[in-house]
Amino acid sequence: MRKVLLAACLGAMAAFAAGSASANDELNKMAQNPKDWVMPAGDYANTRYSKLNQINASNAGKLQVAWTFSTGVLRGHEGGPLIIGNMMYVHTPFPNKVYALDLSDENKIVWKYEPKQDPNVIPVMCCDTVNRGVAYGDGKIFLHQADTTLVALDAKTGQVAWSAKNGDPTKGSTGTSAPLVVKNMVLIGISGGEFGVQCHVTAYDMKTGKQVWRAFSEGPDDQVMLDPEKTTEHGKPVGKDSSTKTWQGDQWKIGGGCTWGWMSYDPALNLVYYGSGNPSTWNPKQRPGDNKWSMTIFARNPDTGMARWVYQMTPHDEWDYDGVNEMILSDQQIGGAERKLLTHFDRNGLGYTLDRATGELLVAEKFDPKVNWTSGVDMNKSSPTYGRPKVVDQYSTDKQGEDHNNKGICPAALGTKDEQPAAYSPDTQLFYVPTNHVCMDYEPFKVSYTAGQPYVGATLSMYPPPGETHMGNFIAWDGKTGTIVWSNKEQFSVWSGALATAGGVVFYGTLEGYLKAVDAKTGKELYKFKTPSGIIGNVTTYEQGGKQYVAVLSGVGGWAGIGLAAGLTDPTAGLGAVGGYAALSNYTALGGTLTVFALPQ
Amino acid sequence: MIEDKLLRTVWLAAATTMLVVSGEIALAEGASDPAAVKSEEGKYVDQEGNPTFKVAADGTVDWYTYSGYRRYHSECHVCHGPDGMGSTYAPALTVSLKTMSYGDFLSVVASGRTNVSTSQENVMPAFGDNPNVACYMDDLYVYLRARAHDAVGRVRPAKHEDKPVAYTQAEDSCMGKR
Numbered sequence: 001m002r003k004v005l006l007a008a009c010l011g012a013m014a015a016f017a018a019g020s021a022s023a024n025d026e027l028n029k030m031a032q033n034p035k036d037w038v039m040p041a042g043d044y045a046n047t048r049y050s051k052l053n054q055i056n057a058s059n060a061g062k063l064q065v066a067w068t069f070s071t072g073v074l075r076g077h078e079g080g081p082l083i084i085g086n087m088m089y090v091h092t093p094f095p096n097k098v099y100a101l102d103l104s105d106e107n108k109i110v111w112k113y114e115p116k117q118d119p120n121v122i123p124v125m126c127c128d129t130v131n132r133g134v135a136y137g138d139g140k141i142f143l144h145q146a147d148t149t150l151v152a153l154d155a156k157t158g159q160v161a162w163s164a165k166n167g168d169p170t171k172g173s174t175g176t177s178a179p180l181v182v183k184n185m186v187l188i189g190i191s192g193g194e195f196g197v198q199c200h201v202t203a204y205d206m207k208t209g210k211q212v213w214r215a216f217s218e219g220p221d222d223q224v225m226l227d228p229e230k231t232t233e234h235g236k237p238v239g240k241d242s243s244t245k246t247w248q249g250d251q252w253k254i255g256g257g258c259t260w261g262w263m264s265y266d267p268a269l270n271l272v273y274y275g276s277g278n279p280s281t282w283n284p285k286q287r288p289g290d291n292k293w294s295m296t297i298f299a300r301n302p303d304t305g306m307a308r309w310v311y312q313m314t315p316h317d318e319w320d321y322d323g324v325n326e327m328i329l330s331d332q333q334i335g336g337a338e339r340k341l342l343t344h345f346d347r348n349g350l351g352y353t354l355d356r357a358t359g360e361l362l363v364a365e366k367f368d369p370k371v372n373w374t375s376g377v378d379m380n381k382s383s384p385t386y387g388r389p390k391v392v393d394q395y396s397t398d399k400q401g402e403d404h405n406n407k408g409i410c411p412a413a414l415g416t417k418d419e420q421p422a423a424y425s426p427d428t429q430l431f432y433v434p435t436n437h438v439c440m441d442y443e444p445f446k447v448s449y450t451a452g453q454p455y456v457g458a459t460l461s462m463y464p465p466p467g468e469t470h471m472g473n474f475i476a477w478d479g480k481t482g483t484i485v486w487s488n489k490e491q492f493s494v495w496s497g498a499l500a501t502a503g504g505v506v507f508y509g510t511l512e513g514y515l516k517a518v519d520a521k522t523g524k525e526l527y528k529f530k531t532p533s534g535i536i537g538n539v540t541t542y543e544q545g546g547k548q549y550v551a552v553l554s555g556v557g558g559w560a561g562i563g564l565a566a567g568l569t570d571p572t573a574g575l576g577a578v579g580g581y582a583a584l585s586n587y588t589a590l591g592g593t594l595t596v597f598a599l600p601q
Numbered sequence: 602m603i604e605d606k607l608l609r610t611v612w613l614a615a616a617t618t619m620l621v622v623s624g625e626i627a628l629a630e631g632a633s634d635p636a637a638v639k640s641e642e643g644k645y646v647d648q649e650g651n652p653t654f655k656v657a658a659d660g661t662v663d664w665y666t667y668s669g670y671r672r673y674h675s676e677c678h679v680c681h682g683p684d685g686m687g688s689t690y691a692p693a694l695t696v697s698l699k700t701m702s703y704g705d706f707l708s709v710v711a712s713g714r715t716n717v718s719t720s721q722e723n724v725m726p727a728f729g730d731n732p733n734v735a736c737y738m739d740d741l742y743v744y745l746r747a748r749a750h751d752a753v754g755r756v757r758p759a760k761h762e763d764k765p766v767a768y769t770q771a772e773d774s775c776m777g778k779r
Contacts, residue, residue, distance in 0.1 A: 074721065075690060094722065119717055123680065123726035128690055194679070282675075405757065441757070443671065448776060453731040459674035461683060461757060561689030562682055590689055 024183050024267055027137060030084070034502075035543035037083040040133045040178040041421060042540075045329035046264040048423035049500045050541045054548035056503035059599055060517040060526040066549060066598040067107055068532075073097065074590040076536055076557020078419070079133030079178060080497065081594065082141075083542035083551075087155070089136070090594055093557070094122060094129030094146045100158060103544045111158030117147045121169045124195065124452070128557040130176050130536075132262075132419065137181030138206050144175035144188050150204060152186075162209035166190060170452050172197050180263040182272060182302045185212055189259025189274065193322065196254035196280040196455040201263075201298075203305060213305030217257025217276040217293055218243045224293060224307070225300070231307045232359060234387050238310065246290040254449055255287075256280035257294035261324025261419055266340070269357055271299045271308055273329070273342060277322035282413075283444035283457030284398040290315040295323040297344060297352075299359060309359030314348050315388060318397040319373060319442060320413035320458075321348035326421045329356055332429055334480050343479040345422055345433050347415025350377065350389070353479045361387050365482030367417070367475065368435060370410045370465040397444050397458070405443040405459075412440035412462040414559050418495065421538060422477075425500035428520050430485055431477040432506045434494035438462050438471050474498075474508055474516075476523060486523040492584060495560040496552070497538025509535025509552050511560055512587040515595065517550075533591025534584065536560055547598055555592040556584065633702075635750050643765030644739070651703040652739045654747035660760055662753060664768060667761035669744025670753075672737040676728075684755040685748045691723060698742075698749035706742050710734065736775035 024044070030036055031043040034051035042048050055063065071077065075093035082089045086104035091097070098113040122129055125146060135142045140152040140161055148167035151160055166188060167173030172195020179188045185203040192199060198219060203212040215225035221241065228240040244252055258277040265272050276298065279291035295314040300307050314321050328343045334353075342356035349371030353363035364377035373396075374389040393399050395409045414436055422433040440462045447457035464471050472490035477483070496509030504520045511534040517527040534556025541550050637645035637655045643664050645655040655663040673685065680691035687693030698706070713727035728734035734741070747753045 119715060119722060119724045120726070122722060122724040123713075128688075129722075445671065445675070446776075447675070447733045450731050450733075453726075453728070454676055454679075454733070456675045456679075456733075459671045461674065557689045562679060 024181070024265070027181060028267055036085065037081070037540050037542050038136055039082070039180070040079060040135060041262060041264065041326065044265040044267060046262060046326045046421065047328060047330070047426075047500070048421060048498060048538070049425050051502045052541055052543055052548045053501065053503040054543075055501065055505055055517075055550065055599060057505055057519050057526060060503070060505045062599055063517065063527045063529070063550070063597045064600050065529065066596045068596065069099075069101065069107065069594040071097065071099070071553070071555070071592040071594065073555070073592045075555065075592070076128040076130045076561050077553040077555030077592055078130040078536050078538070078558055080538040080540040080553060081551060082134060082136055083540070084136055084155070086544065089134055089141055089155075090553075091131055091134050091143065092592065093131050093555070094125070096131055096143060096145045098134060098141060098143055098153065098158070100155070113143075113153055113158045115145055115149065115151065117145060118169070121147045121174060124169050124172055125174045125176065125191070128559070128561055130558050132176060133178040135179040135181050135186065137186065140206070142179045142181065142186050144177060144179055146174055146176070148173050148175045148190065150175070150179065150186065150188055150209070152206075152209060164204050164209040164211070166202060167192070167197070171195070172452050177260045178262070180265065180272070181206065182265050185302060187263055187272060187302070189261070189263070191258050191260040193256040193258040193277045193280055194454050194456055195452065196256065196449050197258060198253055198255055199258035199276065201259050201274060201300075203302065215300065215305050215307070217259065217296070218247065218252040218255040218279075218291070220244055225305045226307050226310075232309045233311055235358060235360065243292045246292040248288050251287050254280055254455070255291065255294060257296075258322070259324065261322070262326035262421055264327045264329055265302070266329055266356060269340070270301060270303070271356065272302045273297065273299055273327035273356065275323035275325060275327065275344065277324050278317050278320045281447055281455050281457035282320050283402065283447060284316060284318040285402050285444060286446065286457065291317065295321065297323065297327065297342070297354070297359075299356065311354065311359055311361065311387065313346055313350070313352065313389070316398065318391075319348070319409060321346065321415055323347065325417060325419060328422060328424050328431065330424050330426070330479070332480055334362060341479065343424070343431060345417045345431075345477075347411070347418060348374070348389070349411045349416035350374070351477055351479065351482055353482065363479065363482040367433060367477055367484065368411065368437060368473065370437065370439065371416060372408070372410045397442050402445050403443065405441055407441045408439055408466070409442055410439040410465055411436060412438040413442070413460055414438060414462070414493070418559065420495050420536070421497040423498040423500035423506065425506070425520055427502060427504070428476075429478070429480070430520070431479055432498040432500055432508070432520070433475050433477050434496055434498055434508055435473045435475060436471065436493040437464060437468065437473050438493065439465050474518070474523070476520075488518065488523050488525075493560055495536040495558065499539035499541055499550070501541060507539040507550055507552075509537065509539060509554065511535065511556060511584055513554055513556075515539070515550070515552050515597065529597070531595045532593045534560070534588040550597040551594060553592075553594050556588055556590065560584075635746055635752070642767040643762060644768070652743050654743050654752055656747065656752050660758070662747070662758040662761050663743070664762050664764050665740045665743035666747050666753060667758050668737065669740035669742070670758055672734070672740055673744055676734050677741065685745050686755070691725075694745045695748045698745045703742060707738055710738060710741070732776050736772060
């Protein structure tokens, strides 16, 4: 097995030397092998779907823990490991260790990487010191450290091949997201939306670490890498200065629009897709205008970095509904025609389906019926507000103004879904979506900007929707019609990435720590096991020695570790802490463990 | 920028002074009795002259407690959790403020703190340069002190005293409002 891998790597390198193939050809090929899990989302399309079917709906109930591995870190563990041949690469939150385990040799640690980072980066990381995983390409493992160092490690030895500095943590930039290897480049975003960072996606040469291009989320056209004539929104050119004219003065320089989510890629169209986050600050009154291109889906040509099309989902954000969640690429029929689709479950509570070649908006529907800040998206193509959400005045924190406490807005700032990625099964043509079911009170007020300091500007409190006691749902979604097919209640937000498999089984984790297997068709629970800590990691599957395994990191934290660890605020205090208001700390404690499941011999 | 530096210097000096002043008392009995003994233009102080909360029988809180609630849930709760309840990576201030003196509080907020060991890596940043925090130190202290003594619950205070005129003036000058 190992020899095969080495041969494959050498082959890839030789191909590079000859300049006849690029990393994505190799990666694309590797991603076809269901025994491996070669990129954070499993494949370029971000489906988180595996063709493995040894574990199926009739035997999933017999799953057992096969082995476990402690990461030695007790913070929120997001993301999941990569599996390439007999090697597994496990990452951790700060201090961002990476372990290479040999799955063919008792999961022995082959190498370990632990960077030295200034601990002063810790408090700059809004919402815990999470990291969403590593990427593979060209025989290297790529890691974006908390201090924004992008480092390339030799996959065989863990030796540092090169490193590049992607931002300045003293000004509020940090690294939390997973890189994506495309062609001969490593693409990486950046975090810092609560610190007024002008965020960007940057492409680095995979061989040398040299910067190839950098595209900001807001600023002059050359910085955003837009072509006023060729870059389109809803099929029309965006025009000159499309970003800067939607900000007051030079506020775009501290505009946020951070890029800490997931990226996907369509090799045939040669387009990379990702979303940008909230505009800074959280006080909308302080930044009049649409604040483009925050809250935007970008489709970019990875060769040039130029944007092909954009779509701003939440113009002039008033609730912190970052647009960074994953873009899942699927090919399905709509209205009898085969379409190349992009489906995105936004923090704002809307599930969008677009044509990924053109950016044409096809579907925009609420994926939680409780979403109330908007009455829906204007789908009338001849309307001047086509594609814009209609904001309900009562829940507009801008209309109600500063120092006004806006009550009962759904969803809460953490969104109907946060970074926890959904999965798509081509077998059922359904998306499996981990969601939050939480509402909030939101009061914006004036703040002043200081470099490297939080730039928030709103007070908020969160609670389950009135009359309900559960804070999460795990749903199956039809992206063609924008409808919920089935929905499972969960006591807490589902903050774990889902996995869909050809066995007809869908997996996800819960904040109490359960790994759950459910029937892809019905949502019926087939199996659950309580891991050592709450799960905010993504479920992964692989095959080793003829056996299918399912792996997940547990280790509660992240934003879930803030709002929910203490239990949410009960706006009708006096009724007692029951149901949805109960504290997560009653169910689980800190941890950092990889738990791996398999069927018995 | 000059204002920021000045602000920080002022706070550090204040924090240092308070440490010296309150040091012995803190040693003797930890945090002192929070009962308000008098009010100076809407700001209540305890018998030692430290800022404290005032909650009327009908639940009306003093302005500082209310303002502290708002500032806390903007600047602090992303680490210390809602209502000072703590998170998976920062301590519950409802517990800390039971024993922490006013001087220590000012010092830690202004200068930060590093608590790194084999089992934890807790780092609090210095907020002395951040007017959104530094201008509201007393508000935060009073609110958290009220939380630590169970004087206010987990929800937003429903009723509060009016914003004092002297407070508005001090806030405007601290925040550099012209």
